[in-house]
Amino acid sequence: MDIKEVGSRQYQLLSRLLHHKSGLTINQLSSTLKISRTATQQHVTSLEFKGFVEKGHTAKTAGRPVQTYKLTDPGLHLFPKQYAWFSELLLGEMKHELGSGRLETVLRKLGEETAQGLLFRLQGKSPDDQLDEVIRIMAELGYEASLTGTALKSPAIQACNCVYHDLAQNFNEVCAFDVALISSLLKRSVVHQDCMAKGDPVCSFEIGAQENLDS
Secondary structure, eight states: OOGGGSOHHHHHHHHHHHTOTTOEEHHHHHHHHTSOHHHHHHHHHHHHHHTSEEEEEEEOOSSSOEEEEEEOHHHHHTSOOOHHHHHHHHHHHHHHHHOHHHHHHHHHHHHHHHHHTTGGGTTTOOHHHHHHHHHHHHHHTTOOEEEESOSSSOOEEEESOOTTHHHHHHOGGGHHHHHHHHHHHHTEEEEEEEOGGGTOSSEEEEEEEEOOTTO
């Protein structure tokens, strides 16, 4: 969920908590937002149910202790971050220092290492089921991916989105990560046939023949 998908009052409430990491009481939030205590409590309860707000420490007052509320990690993650900007800086420096070929090698190695930690999910499964599992893994990574063909007749994985589209337009080396990930998971050759960063409508990965593990 994006921060803009919550209501305007809830956005204001989350923003106030962002500026007060130690937490605020219902009365403090009500005063800041200039709405009733009851309305504030309702917004806090809703955000707590969604997992964006949680109970913090108990504040001491002249009377009885008062509960404070603070942002959770998911609540913090609602606010914009400059991951793409930072990644572009990092890749640009790596490409300058290493060159395109070496950068692609590094990204391919990252794809292979990522696959190693996921291979257990494919163990003991048929070729068709392995392809289905790779589709699930790609979905978890943010891809809207689907399978075309079958496990034995020129299967291909097709994604209608690229999770790092802007980066791939400037650094086509990042595509090596996807190819290495899929190839290492399935232990099959992979050809990157279509690429959205190059103007194609989808990204497609043609899956080659099963490797002979006994050879």
